[in-house]
Amino acid sequence: MTATMENQTPLHRQLGLTDDELEAITQVLDSRAPNDLELAMFSVMWSEHCSYKSSRQYLKTFPTQGEHVLVGPGEGAGVIDIGDDMALAIRIESHNHPSAVEPYQGAATGVGGIIRDIFSMGARPIACLDSLRFGNLDDARTRYLTEGVVSGISGYGNAVGVPTIGGEVIFDKCYKGNPLVNVMALGVLPKSRLTLAKASGDGNLAVLLGSATGRDGIGGASVLASAGFDETSETKRPSVQVGDPFTEKKLIEACLELLESGLAVGVQDLGAAGISCATSETAAAGSMGIDVDIAKIHLRETGMTPAEIMISESQERMLAIVTPQNLDAVLGLAKKWEIDASVIGKVNNSQRFRIFRDGFDSEILADVPVGALGDGPEYNRPNIRDTQLDDRQKVDTNNILAEKFSNTKNFNNETLKVLAQPTIASKAWIYSQYDHQLFLQTVVKPGADASLIRVHGAKAGVGITVDGKGRWCALDPYHGAVAIAIEAIANLSCVGVVPKALVNNLNFGNPEHPEVMNTFSEVVRGTSDVCLASSTPVVGGNVSFYNESNGVNIDPTPVFGVVGTRESIEGKIPGVAFNEDDVLVLVEPMSAKSSGSGHVTLAGSELATMFDLRDGMAPVLDINSSLKTCDAIRKVSYDGVISAVHDISDGGLVTCLAEMSCASSIGFDVAIESNSETTLALFGEGPARFVIGVHQDDLAKVMKEFSDPAISATVIGRAGNDRCKIAHDSDLAVDLEVSEIKEIWSSALSQAIHQ
Amino acid sequence: MAVYSVIVHVSPLPGVLDPSAAAVMRALPALGFDGVSNAQIGKIITFDVESNNIDSARAEVDEMCQHLLANPVIEIYSIDIAPANESVSA
């Protein structure tokens, strides 16, 4: 942490602070230069990762209000009311850079961190979802990363006792050097237990619970997450953190008991910037001051400097603020759950954050205004639209592919190839490694459009999904974000769920590049538009910048977790699997039907990506008619009048029908009339389009639900037999056996991993 | 080609958290075993390898450690190697 003689770069710059930032710190300290410890704490707390200095001005524009929102962005997790005096806590977080350095531990500690955010609010963590991005699996390192990340999530999530009930994964070459690992978590709590991380009350004590503090992750997550990747990343390795799910499990039980019995004034998890962040933030939130006695912090290693101790990111630690009267009871609880506890600080009225060497009458090692660390700079970085985007959007990908296949009438081969893409194929290889059934709550399990859980103690069912197709945002950040948010809502509607809240994880490249800032602000704008139109407030999020390798940024990749409810969990829930003889109906916004609308496109599609066509315009949606279509689907799904439903997403209509067929082992015979080319009709993508399976007797009743002129519903064929047939404008374009399709779709991912 | 007996010893890098050792340390006193300290749990991997000579064998085993047997980001390893008929002491 100290500057070496031979290294002439001043310490603040070595720690990633600019000269202006140093100047600002000096001012905050009343013209005193910070000492090394203070500088170390500022450097972590003012990093991009902790301070949101480039993104804050945009994040403020998200709609965050709603009657049911109990806690919006800014706390450990967002919280919404789900009725019956119950509430849900929701949060998403990335662990991209740690996972690139050590996939197993990076992903594992990502799960651990997000779970702590949830129970710090007084909520019992009940579910995780993961959103993953890797390069293509023909690369050995990518296979290693993929296996490592999935086993890390499995190893930690299963052992800590939080089921991973869904997720998504996309393989694309833009993530080769910089994989993305986003994890979303959900918790449930009685509304009365809601606790915010605030240290109020002069004389209250700060108790550190859980693991001893070691050198792990010294400036780890924050430093790693605030700088891009290049050949020197090797040198960032010593800060790898190792997760201990067993200690976390005990911490969950201890902290929930602590909050349930009213023994803590506030609880805060220790994440990036460790003790510095947790102590100063809780004190600032309560408009108090805090003194920390560094000698009381239990350590795992010898010889640690005060700076190392204060910014260590050792995992599985929590900070509880307790009154002196309750201290013994709190220590007793820690003993029962076999976790270490030590009193490390005292809350006071000073409005200062002070660190003492050994006892509160010893040397003061740091002394800063309590809010200063959390009050980082705010930047208005240059924001300029990429000038190449206009040209790229003019490329007519639909036409290029139509011409490529102008002499093709039979698309059996292309169908099988698309189904074998790891991005399209069944994800069972992943989710069968995750405990997804714990708590006897998973009503719709991974493998469907959205997961659906019953919440013990509440009448409502809770649906949840996570989506984020960066390719669309690379083509047009505004329309791409709209399409992704609608896709998430469409997935929820398949399980009869009304969206209630959105959390976002914005994975972007280097914010010092003006085009990156532009895609960022456009994505925020697109997201906000859908959130407003659908009454889905943003209740939390996370920004991960500097996702670049060797100077090349990843595609802008916003990941949206959307949670919603349905009034009751009882009743028939249609799945992806249709029944023999079901009538198949294509339901879509009327606006998607006209080929000129650009709602359905091959640009950004799986088919285009297979040919390395990466230009064109993202799907352009009419937000209102798309939402109306989702509403209608939600109703027929909730009422149980249909037997099956699946949205048309990656891989287009062919993939949607094939997946329904794989789920049921039943074939289909479908004919589509459209004035577009076969390639677009079969493989075109664009959300808010669905195929439903309906029993003949219910058809008339169901079709009535789609009578709104904004919605189009067309009977396209029937389920049955053991062949999958699609005719387009009277040519038989696809004719394959169910068993062949199923074999390829089910095994392609595991084969690609084990090649 | 000759056959060599190999013993690879893999243990957590100093300073890296070793949760399983911590759990064992915590359990022992409850089981009536006091006075145990500094526990560490590592892996020991033994196998035979064919190679031209002991140097090439060692180089190959080192490669294996880097890529499969150990995780150099969080573990250190050491290699003992000897011609197969001589025994390598554990």
Place this chain on the structure above:
Amino acid sequence: MAVYSVIVHVSPLPGVLDPSAAAVMRALPALGFDGVSNAQIGKIITFDVESNNIDSARAEVDEMCQHLLANPVIEIYSIDIAPANESVSA
């Protein structure tokens, strides 16, 4: 009382198929390493223990092995023990 350094080596009982060793044997050829055979993966547990003398220390450690550190149904163990200041070779 004196302090003793202990190394306990736990390995699969001969004849018991060890899935982790089998996985290593499967993975090596795929990574281009041929000619490996007889792989076995064991655990190595090192710690310090306080006791009156080396014999009582050994007896205590043997107890720990019997009851906790190894499972005799599938594992065998061996114990190396030495006064803490002398080093025990791995």
Place this chain on the structure above:
Amino acid sequence: MSQSTIAIPVFPGTNCEADVAHAVTLFGGIAKVLYHDETNLEGIDGVIIPGGFAHGDYLRTGAIARFSPIMPAIEKLSQKGVPILGVCNGFQILCEAKMLPGALQKNVGMKFICQETGLEVVSSSPITSRLSQGTRLTIPINHFEGNYTCDDSTYENLVKNNQIVLRYTDNPNGSRDSIAGICNERRNVVGLMPHPERASEEILGNSDGAEMLRSFMDAVVSSRMALPA
């Protein structure tokens, strides 16, 4: 007869206790979740050791848990003939505690597996009394260490005494002879890797486990009638 009371011991790291309690209540019992330092099992009519990761499964699954103060009390109940069921981690703990023979190693595929799995009922026991031999069921498994292993003489005894209770129809983890569940010689202690409580309600899409848990509750009632009041 009054409702039966089932003890559900919780070790640090256990996570299926609420699920098992839910299922016990569903099938007419009173669930009593007990922390592992409990030694008084008075009034307990049966025990289900739930799944999870007791002590993090560090060192070996079940290795540390079996030393918990509650274990001798459970063993004492078992000697009286009280039905004891270990599910998943519970099975691993019963093996480590030598209340059941053999051991559970890592799955041959070296991966955690959470999926529906086909089973065949092999013999009658406290969890299969309502199911005839040869009945096929689908029940989820959820483990990394479910690969049942034992030496030849133990295996021969298992076969001779009909102690194999359940077999996988499509051995997912490499278990010897596809063993998914066994009982002790006295047939009151049963361990199995699959989770019947995860397959006991229509709403979860599978109720194949219900008959197993009903069988267990039957066994508890029979044992209460056999025991001196």
